[in-house]
Amino acid sequence: MKYLQMYSNNVRGNTNYNDHLLEAIISLNDSAKYQRTEGIPSHRTERSSIIEAIMGMFPDKTEEIIVVDLIHAPSISPDAVNDFMYFHHRSFPGNKACLIPEFSLNKAKQIGLHIHNFFGSTPYSGSHFEVVNVKLAPQTIISYYDDNLEKWVLLQVADTDLYRVTKEFEETCISNGLPFQKGEFEKLMKYISAYKELNHRLIPSYDQYSFIGWNEDKTQFISPRRKDCYVRIADDKAQTMIKHGYVTKGNDAKQNLEQILEQLKDHPLSVAVYVSSYINALMSGGLASTSYLILDIYGAKGKGKNLLQYTAMNPIGKSEEKSLLMQTWVGATDAGILASIRPHSSHPVFFDDSQIQTKETLQKAIYTAFNSSLGVKANKDGTSREDKNTTSIIISTGETSILSMVHMDGLTRRVLPLSIDRVLEKLVDQPEKLKEWQDRLGKLLNSTYGLTLDLFVDYTLENKAAIEKRFEKYIALYRADSEHIMFDHERYNSYAKYLASMHVVLECLSEKYQLSSLNHEEINRICEYTNDYLKEICTGRNKNIEALEDVMAYATTNQKKHFTESNPNHSQYGKFSEYKLNDKIIPCLMIVTNELNNLLTTWGYVSKNVISSWATYGIIRTATSNKGGGRLSKVNSHKCSLTHADNTKTQPYCTFIHLEDAQNLIDQNN
Known part of the structure; x- marks a missing residue:
């Protein structure tokens, strides 16, 4: 090409960008005036080749920069660049x-x-x-x-x-x-x-x-913080929250981690809250098979409950006060709560003021989010979609614990109660030191955020097999070692998986960033403290036995109304009686099973689970029924005879609660 050759000849051996630009302009001006015949490269072709040659000589100059410099050059002919x-x-x-x-x-x-x-x-x-x-x-x-x-x-x-x-x-x-x-x-x-x-x-x-978070085959993490991902969600409110909540500030991820962990490591349960974002990514990415929990931070105002939420928010986005990632239980319906959770796939969600929410709404929302599919609905384009369970850890705050409102066993095992007085037990009795700590941590959370989760996810993808093995190692370590009847093994199992994930996360962060504030001994200390706390919770009061206590109290209080067989003004729900088993007389409360189910459901328990657990404890009469074909089943209800005030008799199915065994179990629970 004639004009490319002219440019090349005139700049041979020259390493000055402005000289190259000047020679390019001379060649391009001549090229623009030249009347071409068939077979001769066009002006655009010549110009493109000259620009490529300049880019090759000066790698820091992009095509766009060179074009702008050419157009702004006083000596350029308009025909050469118009x-x-x-x-x-x-x-x-x-x-x-x-x-x-x-x-x-x-x-x-x-x-x-x-x-x-x-x-x-x-x-x-x-x-x-x-x-x-x-x-x-x-x-x-x-x-x-x-x-x-x-x-x-x-x-x-x-x-x-x-x-x-x-x-x-x-x-x-x-x-x-x-x-x-x-x-x-x-x-x-x-x-x-x-x-x-x-x-x-x-x-x-x-x-x-x-959507955001992991794709379906767990090979890619869609991050709203990355500039190469464009996320568009149909719901405008969710879109605004994602756009303005999942943002970054600062650029030193290691310093961000070091400084925050330095403030938290003396308060191990606060570390358990902080790592929830990383754990959420592990769980939804299939690297840790565990249950999504509600971290229930509760206690008096001014102690730092919301500050802990912002701490957990820091790895994923804006952790300043009034962040759009912070939502509220106040006034929300169960459907609204679920709609607020769903867009945040693979990320935690944050709610405050749980004590203001109604018991019914809170319980229904939590149950639906964790335990059910809401069925098939239509998209705007006419295609069908199926609502799925949440893939988010919920981090909630309130003046009272969610457990004071939620009684279903399946739900209580998803709630990890964290009293703020226990989380910050070293500071709560020292108001000045607590305030200083809150100020230091608050400044850190305001200065940098949204830097670490995506880098952590990249690290997990590179080391997936090793992380999965490490998770199994810590699951084995944190097995329940108590066989006491009052120890809630199912609940501890949910907590232990979270703890195993926490141990893996802390080790991965320490290794990836070579953290001076978090060595192997520190990680073990933090996790051991957390494990002791979890065992303490699981050795506490048992919801199934609390249900038993409620039933016995109700029957005793209402004995003259519903459990006498002689009150003409009230329905009869059963009676205090006895039955003979293997020549032994067993005093019991015979309560109509349908009425028992109604009472337990009204009080917020799952009656089937409660009664089944009573059978396991041996406090109710059980029998084996032959269903034919060699199939046997356990029966917890038996016919009993009830005499009513008008001397009519009925034979409803009743649950026989052994009075002495029941009282012993209640005493142990207290």
Whole structure:
């Protein structure tokens, strides 16, 4: 190529950028004036080759930088560069090296109409995340300069509309003020297609996602904090929360970790709260098979409950006061709570003021989030979607514990109660030191955030097999070592999995960042303290035995009304009696099983589970029933005879509660 050769000859051995630019301008000015015949490279081809040669010589100079320098050079001939968009529009927001198609629509050229960027659909908007999905199609953002508004206007169209004239495309253009008439849309299509083909490599392209967190096959973590991920969720409120909540501040991830852990390590239970974001990523990524918990931080105002929430928030996003990631139980319905949880897949969610929520709403929301699918509903595009269970740890605060309102055994085992007085036991009796600690931690949380979770996820992907083995190692370590009847093994099992994940997270963070504030001994100390606390909780009062105590108290208090067989004004629910078993007389409360189920359900217990546990404790009469075919089943209800005030007799199925055994168990629980 003649003009490329001219430029190359004149700069041979020269390493000065400005000299190269000057020689390029001389060659390009001559090239623009030259009348070409067939077979001779075009001016654009020559210019592109010269720019590539400059880029090769000066790697720090991008094509865009060189084009801007050429256009601004006083000696450049307009004919040499007037086909660059930037030459006509110095406020042009796209890549400055973008070219106008040679056979362009003049009106499009005049307003700087161009393709701004592409948003491709993601292959990972599948069934696992349908709960927050919109059916995504590849989209293109086009832009033009509006003289009336004196600004660049962006409009989004489907890629399919770039290849044919559709009514939707015409309406989009007209409604956005593009100055085209119906007869011009065919030419506009050709202009856009030519622009796309000519400048495709210069137009930014992004993957578009309708969810955050792990994809369905656990190979990719969609992070709203990363600039190469574009997340668009149908719900506007959730979209705003994600856009303004999952943000970053600062750039030193190691310092962020060091400083926060330095403040927390003397308070091991606060570390258990802080690592929840990392644990959540491990769990939802399939690296740790554990249950999602509610971390229930409760206690008096002013002690630092919300500060602990912001601490857990720090790895994932904005941990300043009034962060959009903080939500409230106040006034929320169970459906609203679930809708607030779902968009935060693979990330914790944060609620405050649990004591203001009603018992019924709180219990229903927690149960539905953790234990059920809400069925199939329709998306806006007509496709079906199935609501899935939450993939988030819930971190809640309130003046009273959630356990004071939730009684279902399956739910209480998902709640990890953390009294703020216990979490900060070294500081609660020293108000001045507590205030100083809160101020130090608060400043750290305000200064840097959102830096560490994505780096941690990258580390887990690189070391997946080793992390899975490490998790199994700590699961084996934190097995329950108590066989006492009052020890809640199922509850401890849920907690122990969280603790094993916590141990893995702390070791991974320490290894990845070489943390001076968190060595092997410190990690063991923190986890051992936490394990002792968890065992202490699980050796405490048992909900099934509390249910027994409630039933016995009710029967004793209402004996003259419902348990006498002689009160004409009240229904009879059973009687205090006895039965003979193996020549032994056993005093018992015979209570109609249907009435017992109603009472337990009204009080918030799961009656089937409660009665089954009583059978395990040996405090109710049981028998084995032959169902035929060699199938045996355990029976907890038996017919008993009740005489009513009018001397009529009935034989309902009753549960026989052994009075002496029941009282002994209640005494142990207290």
